[in-house]
Amino acid sequence: MKIRTQGAFFALLFLAAAAAAEVPADYLRSLDTAARAGNPGFAGFSAGRGAAWFGSRHGTDWSCATCHTDNPLAGGRHATTGRSIAPLAPAANPERLSDTAKIEKWFKRNCNDVLGRACTPAEKGDVIAYLTSLKQ
C-alpha cells in the first residue's frame, strides 16, 4: 500500500513536470492593471527588483529567503517549525504559481508574516517575474 502510494505520487510528479504549468495569464494581467492604477509611471514588472525584494527584510525578522532560501530552485525550511518546503521556482517545481487561489492564499499569509501588511500588486508581480525567470 505504502509503495503503491509512493508510486502514484512519483507518477503524478512526473506528469506535473511533463505538463509545464504557467502563471495564469488573467492573474498576471490583473496584477499589471492594478500596478498601473496605483502608479501612472509603472513600466512593467522586474525580475531584478523581485530578486532584491525577495532577499530583503521589510520591517520584521524574516525575508522571503528566510524560509525559501536565497535559491528558490532549492527547497527550504520553515523558520519556526523546521518543516521542509518544496522549491518555489516553477522551473524546479512545476506546481508552483500555477493556481491563482493558491498564489493569493500564500501572498496573504506570507506577506503578513514578512512585511506585516499585504503586498502591493507591483511587489507580487515583481517577485513572480523573478521566480519564473529562474532556470535550472
Added chain:
Amino acid sequence: MIDDRRRKWFDGIVWTAAAVGIAMLVDAAHASDHRYAVDSATYQSECGSCHVAYPPALLGAGTWREIMRGLDRHFGTDSSVGVSAHAEIKAYLEAEAGRPRSAASTMRISDSPWFRKEHREVDAATWKSPAVKSAANCGACHRQAEQGDFSERNLVVPRRESR
C-alpha cells in the same frame, strides 16, 4: 474463621493483581501503537504545508475550536484559509478530537504532560540540533508522522551533531 480471613486476603490480592495486569496491558497496547488517523485531504494540504498535520486526536475539541478561531495569528504567523476550507477543517477536527490533553492556555500539544512524558528520553541537545530545531518538527524523528504514524518502529532520532 482464620481461613476465611486469609481467603479474603488472597482474593483481594488476586483481584488487585488482575486489575493492575489488565491496566498494564491496555497501557502497553496504547503505548506501542501510536498510530493515529489523519484522513482529511483538506486538513493535510491546508495545515500540513507549514507543519505536520497533527493527529486531531492529540487535542480536545475545545482547543481545536480556539485554534481555528485565530488562524490569522497562529503561533506568530498568519495561516488563514479560505471560508469553505475553514468550515471543513473545523468540522473535521472537532469530530476527530481526542480527550483534552494540553494546558488550555498555550494550545500546544508539546506543552502537555503527556507529550513531555512520551519524550522524556530526548535530551536538550537533541531538541536544539539543527535537524530537529522545534518540537513542532515531528518528522525529524517520526519518519511517518505525515501519515499519523508515531510508532517506535518508524522512529529515528537524528545524531546530535548531524547537519
